Amino acid sequence: MAQRPYVIDQMISAKSIAAQVETLAAAITQDFKDTDKLVVVGLLRGSFIFIADLVREIDLPIEVDFLEVSSYGDAMESSREVRILKDLRGAIEGRDVLIVEDIVDTGHTMVGVSAHIEQRNPARFRTAALLDKPSRREVDIKADYIGFEIPDEFVVGYGIDYAQRNRNLPYIGKVRFTDEVRS
Ligand code: IMP
Ligand code: MG
Numbered sequence: 001m002a003q004r005p006y007v008i009d010q011m012i013s014a015k016s017i018a019a020q021v022e023t024l025a026a027a028i029t030q031d032f033k034d035t036d037k038l039v040v041v042g043l044l045r046g047s048f049i050f051i052a053d054l055v056r057e058i059d060l061p062i063e064v065d066f067l068e069v070s071s072y073g074d075a076m077e078s079s080r081e082v083r084i085l086k087d088l089r090g091a092i093e094g095r096d097v098l099i100v101e102d103i104v105d106t107g108h109t110m111v112g113v114s115a116h117i118e119q120r121n122p123a124r125f126r127t128a129a130l131l132d133k134p135s136r137r138e139v140d141i142k143a144d145y146i147g148f149e150i151p152d153e154f155v156v157g158y159g160i161d162y163a164q165r166n167r168n169l170p171y172i173g174k175v176r177f178t179d180e181v182r183s
Contacts, residue, residue, distance in 0.1 A: 003163060004177050005177065005178045005179055006162075006175050006176060006177045006178060007176050007178055008157070008169070008173035008174065008175060009173055009176055010171050010173045011150065011155060011171075011172050011173055011174045012148055012150075012171060012172040013171050014158075014170040017130075017147070017158060017172065018053070020147045021050070021053045021057060021147070022057050024054065024057075024128060024145050025054055025058045025059075026057070027145060028054075028058055028060075028098065028145060029059045031126075032096060032124075033060065035123075036060075036061050037094070037095045037096055037123070038060055038061075038063070038096045038097075038098060039062070039063045039065055039090065039095050039097050040054070040062050040063070040065075040098045040100060041064075041067055041088065041099050041100065041117075042064070042066045042100045043066075043067055043099065043100065043101045043102070044066050044067065044068035044086065045159070045161070045167070046102030046103065046159050046160050046161065046167075047100045047101055047102045047130070048167075049158050049159035049167075050100060050102060050158065050159055051064070054100060054128070063090065065089055065090050066088075067084070067086065067087065067088055067099075067113065068085040068086035069082045069084055069085060069112065069113060070082065070083040070085055082109055082111075082113060082116075092117065092122045093120055093121045094121065094122070094123050095122055095123060096122065096124040096125075096126075097117055097122040097124070097126070098126050098127070098128060099113055099114070099117065099125075099126070099127045099128065100128050101127065101128065101129045101130075102129070102130055102131065102159055102160050103129060103131040103132070103133065104129045104131070104137075104141070104143055104146075105133050105136045105137075106136055106137060106138040106139065107137045107140075107141040108138065108139060110127060110129075110141050110143065114141070126145070127143040127144050127145070128143055128144065128145035128146075128147075129145070129146055129147065130148070130158070131146075131150050131155065131160075132149045132150070133149075133151070133152055134149060135152045148172075150172075153174040153175075154174065154175045155172050155173065155174050155175070156169060156173055156174075156175055157169030157170070157171050157173050158171065158172050
C-alpha cells in the first residue's frame with residue numbers, strides 16, 4: 001500500500017511510560033494478591049512491549065499467554081468485527097484472567113475479546129490498556145487499568161504500529177502527515 005509521507009511527534013516519553021507501567025503493575029499486584037492463578041493475556045501484536053514491561057513489575061506467580069485477533073489491517077479505521085486469529089494455548093476456566101491491550105479506540109476489539117474470554121468461564125476477568133481514546137468510543141466499555149487517556153490522534157511506538165511500522169519506537173508518538181494542507 002502506498003504510504004502518505006508522515007513524521008512522528010513524541011506524545012508520551014519512554015520515562016513517563018515506565019513510571020505509569022510501574023503504577024499499573026503495583027495496582028494489579030495489590031488487586032490479585034490473594035490468587036496464584038492469574039493468567040496475563042497479551043493481545044498480539046500491539047501489546048508485546050507493554051506486556052513485557054508490565055509482567056516484570058507484577059510481583060505475583062503469574063502465567064503469560066497470547067491471543068491474536070484481527071483488527072485494522074493496514075488502514076486506520078477499525079473493521080468493527082473481531083476474528084480470532086490465534087487462540088490461547090492454556091485453559092482459563094476457573095483462572096483469573098487479565099487481558100493486556102495496547103489501545104482501546106472504538107471499543108469493538110475489547111467487547112469481542114471479552115465475550116471470547118467470558119465464554120470460557122474464568123474466575124475473575126479484568127482488562128488493562130496502555131492507551132485509551134474515550135472520544136472515539138462506539139460501544140460502552142472501559143478497561144479496568146488504563147495507562148494514559150489520549151485525544152483522538154493516530155499514535156505509534158512502544159509496540160503500536162502504523163501499517164506494521166514504528167512498533168520499535170521506545171516512546172508513543174503521534175502520526176502527522178506532511179502532505180496535509182494546514183488551515
Ligand atoms: P478498537 O476495536 O477500535 O477499540 O481498536 C483497537 C485496536 O485498534 C487497537 O488494539 C489497535 O491495534 C488499533 N488502534 C486503535 N487506535 C490506534 C492508533 O492510534 N494507532 C495504531 N493502532 C490503533
Ligand atoms: Mg491491536
